[in-house]
Amino acid sequence: MDTTLETPTNTLYAKEPSWLAERRSAGLDQFKNLAMPTARAEEWRFASVGKLSIDNFNPVAAPSSATLDALTERSNLVSDRAGLMVYVDDAPANFECIGRELAKQGVIYLPISEAVEQHPELMEKYFLQESTELGSQKFFGIHAATVKAGAVLYVPKGVEIEKPFVNYYWTSGSRAAVFPHTLIIAEDNSKASVVDIFFSETEENEALNISVSNIHAGVNAKVFRKVVQDWNEKTVSFQLDTTVADRDAQVKNVAVNIGAQRARFENQTRIEGAGADVKMYSLTVAEGAQEFDQRTFQTHNAPNAVSDLLYKNALLDNSRTIFSGLIKVAEGSQQTDAYQTNRNLLLDPSADANALPGLEILANDVRCSHGATTGNVDKEELFYMMQRGIPQRVAMQLMVFGFFEEVIEKIDSEELVENLRQLIHQKFSSKIS
Amino acid sequence: MKHSLEVKNLHVSIDGQAILKDFNLTVPKGEVHALMGPNGTGKSTLAKVMAGHEDYTVESGEVLLDGVNILGQEPDEISHAGLFLAFQYPMEIPGVSIANFIRAAKQARLPEGEEINAIEYYKDLYAKMDALKMDRKFTARSLNEGFSGGEKKRCEILQMAMLDPKYCVMDETDSGLDIDALRIVSEGVNHMRSEHRAFLVITHYQRLLDYIVPDVVHVMFDGRIVHSGDKELAKELESKGYDWVKEAFATASA
Ligand SMILES: Nc1ncnc2c1ncn2[C@@H]1O[C@H](COP(=O)(O)OP(=O)(O)O)[C@@H](O)[C@H]1O
Numbered sequence: 001m002d003t004t005l006e007t008p009t010n011t012l013y014a015k016e017p018s019w020l021a022e023r024r025s026a027g028l029d030q031f032k033n034l035a036m037p038t039a040r041a042e043e044w045r046f047a048s049v050g051k052l053s054i055d056n057f058n059p060v061a062a063p064s065s066a067t068l069d070a071l072t073e074r075s076n077l078v079s080d081r082a083g084l085m086v087y088v089d090d091a092p093a094n095f096e097c098i099g100r101e102l103a104k105q106g107v108i109y110l111p112i113s114e115a116v117e118q119h120p121e122l123m124e125k126y127f128l129q130e131s132t133e134l135g136s137q138k139f140f141g142i143h144a145a146t147v148k149a150g151a152v153l154y155v156p157k158g159v160e161i162e163k164p165f166v167n168y169y170w171t172s173g174s175r176a177a178v179f180p181h182t183l184i185i186a187e188d189n190s191k192a193s194v195v196d197i198f199f200s201e202t203e204e205n206e207a208l209n210i211s212v213s214n215i216h217a218g219v220n221a222k223v224f225r226k227v228v229q230d231w232n233e234k235t236v237s238f239q240l241d242t243t244v245a246d247r248d249a250q251v252k253n254v255a256v257n258i259g260a261q262r263a264r265f266e267n268q269t270r271i272e273g274a275g276a277d278v279k280m281y282s283l284t285v286a287e288g289a290q291e292f293d294q295r296t297f298q299t300h301n302a303p304n305a306v307s308d309l310l311y312k313n314a315l316l317d318n319s320r321t322i323f324s325g326l327i328k329v330a331e332g333s334q335q336t337d338a339y340q341t342n343r344n345l346l347l348d349p350s351a352d353a354n355a356l357p358g359l360e361i362l363a364n365d366v367r368c369s370h371g372a373t374t375g376n377v378d379k380e381e382l383f384y385m386m387q388r389g390i391p392q393r394v395a396m397q398l399m400v401f402g403f404f405e406e407v408i409e410k411i412d413s414e415e416l417v418e419n420l421r422q423l424i425h426q427k428f429s430s431k432i433s
Numbered sequence: 434m435k436h437s438l439e440v441k442n443l444h445v446s447i448d449g450q451a452i453l454k455d456f457n458l459t460v461p462k463g464e465v466h467a468l469m470g471p472n473g474t475g476k477s478t479l480a481k482v483m484a485g486h487e488d489y490t491v492e493s494g495e496v497l498l499d500g501v502n503i504l505g506q507e508p509d510e511i512s513h514a515g516l517f518l519a520f521q522y523p524m525e526i527p528g529v530s531i532a533n534f535i536r537a538a539k540q541a542r543l544p545e546g547e548e549i550n551a552i553e554y555y556k557d558l559y560a561k562m563d564a565l566k567m568d569r570k571f572t573a574r575s576l577n578e579g580f581s582g583g584e585k586k587r588c589e590i591l592q593m594a595m596l597d598p599k600y601c602v603m604d605e606t607d608s609g610l611d612i613d614a615l616r617i618v619s620e621g622v623n624h625m626r627s628e629h630r631a632f633l634v635i636t637h638y639q640r641l642l643d644y645i646v647p648d649v650v651h652v653m654f655d656g657r658i659v660h661s662g663d664k665e666l667a668k669e670l671e672s673k674g675y676d677w678v679k680e681a682f683a684t685a686s687a
């Protein structure tokens with residue numbers, strides 16, 4: 001990768017503490033030493049690796065203040081919120097900090113650089129300490145070496161916050177490389193909600209995203225993270241997300257994937273405490289020549305815990321999806337309930353959905369299931385709907401919404417649901433007619 | 434312009450097997466015609482061909498709506514032209530609520546850029562559901578999913594009432610209905626009877642025709658109408674049974 005930011009000792013990071021400098025330089029080594037993925041690697045099976053190029057994307061200078069203001073203006077999917085951060089090409093555009101009440105309780109919601117300055121011990125403990133191990137380690141390396149934009153949310157013991165923290169990561173400049181990062185630390189008995197939104201300024205600006213998000217959920221903590229990925233179709237995206245759940249923690253992830261030319265999504269969930277309950281829901285609308293490549297890993301290292309994954313993909317045109325999931329139940333993790341389901345709805349016979357569900361169980365008293373189904377639009381359903389006067393493309397859209405309903409209904413904000421429907425609707429009306 | 438639904442010399446086959454064989458029928462606006470006949474004789478085939486189902490091969494013939502041939506048009510175009518089909522087996526559409534479904538169907542009839550008035554829409558929907566004794570909570574339920582046979586048929590009539598078609602084809606709407614539901618559904622249909630609308634009521638049993646009294650009764654056998662008469666014909670058919678039809682008309686049609 002041709003990048004101007006290969007040296008973490010560059011002035012931008014000069015004032016950083018030594019632990020961070022070390023993590024950055026280790027990341028850079030990892031990036032340099034690991035080869036680009038190959039089609040032969042199991043972790044990249046079915047992905048069109050040959051077409052994967054990250055060349056000639058670079059971090060870019062901060063956009064004009066007019067652009068920052070305009071995109072802040074457009075950062076309006078969720079109006080009722082506890083805090084807001086907007087980045088454009090990794091440059092800060094807007095920051096609505098938390099109110100005095102939350103600050104008094106010890107809540108921290110800060111951009112990464114400020115969190116490193118003001119809370120070095122916390123950051124040393126959590127920042128860049130978790131990564132997915134599903135094939136994108138090289139890309140995690142360059143993320144660690146380069147990351148400067150992102151949000152840190154820390155919720156102390158017993159503090160419950162209902163309203164979400166909303167983070168927008170935009171791209172704008174020409175062939176911009178961005179490295180957004182969201183770090184969520186929910187201490188014991190706390191409650192937090194976060195929405196991460198990935199948008200492009202226009203349909204045309206080409207971009208590379210390598211983002212990371214880490215959730216740390218303490219004992220009995222409740223964390224709800226929603227992710228909206230609607231990059232333009234000139235974007236290559238890697239989204240590397242992890243969750244670590246302690247005893248009785250309840251974590252819910254809902255991802256809505258609409259955009260990007262190629263989107264690699266890795267999600268690794270580690271259950272480290274008994275009784276934890278982690279839900280992972282995802283819906284994807286793939287069209288044109290888009291490729292969505294989803295790799296997931298649910299690890300149970302403690303007994304009596306639940307992990308439940310449901311990924312639903314609707315595919316149009318020549319689009320492709322790949323779902324590869326693994327559940328691993330460690331020895332001694334008895335009474336585990338682990339589920340993994342991938343459902344694909346093909347709206348066009350030339351679309352291509354691939355599924356590789358997997359299980360590795362070392363405990364004997366567990367309930368696990370994994371499964372994948374791929375189905376076509378039911379012709380008789382379509383005839384029925386069209387008999388009522390509904391045009392074919394509208395009927396298909398209704399079917400897709402129907403197919404997604406069980407995921408959409410997990411989202412607790414009506415405003416966000418309405419805005420998401422609108423985004424999906426736009427994708428349909430612009431492409432099928 | 435002719436104000437009728439007219440089927441002329443219709444020949445239809447599926448997988449090379451002839452099903453409708455020179456079928457002819459005219460239902461003028463303002464009238465209710467019943468189409469009766471044994472199972473497998475082609476009644477549902479006729480209904481689906483008229484609605485534009487792509488599985489059937491039309492060998493020859495026409496289906497004219499107010500004088501315009503609709504064969505070859507897309508199902509949604511035929512719907513817009515005014516033909517409504519109440520299905521013998523309504524499809525279950527998971528995740529699509531009744532309210533959203535009917536709304537999409539009504540929206541599709543509006544000119545580009547015009548939005549349906551939500552308040553009036555719901556007023557209308559609730560009034561019609563009340564008339565059909567459907568629980569208003571049904572609006573939020575997925576269309577036909579998990580519905581009983583009777584609920585599905587009521588939901589078909591609800592859609593028919595909401596879309597206000599000129600030509601209503603009802604395929605075995607009475608099957609799966611208990612006597613109360615039959616009465617309610619028939620009332621809904623009778624309420625819609627007008628000089629501007631025609632009905633083709635397909636049924637296997639005479640029972641429905643006690644409630645929806647037809648102007649003309651046609652008997653169908655082996656892909657064509659073999660006998661027509663007034664409402665007394667349905668009673669005759671009921672008492673003599675379909676074997677009578679087979680005996681009386683099998684030779685005639687052979
Ligand atoms: N989709 C289909 N594929 C093959 N055969 C069909 C299909 N639909 C109907 N048929 C055949 O056509 C004939 C008429 O069926 P149908 O129209 O359903 O009769 P009815 O409604 O009068 O009971 C039957 O022999 C049936 O098996």
Ligand SMILES: [Mg+2]
Nearest residue numbers: 476477521605
């Ligand atoms: Mg039938």
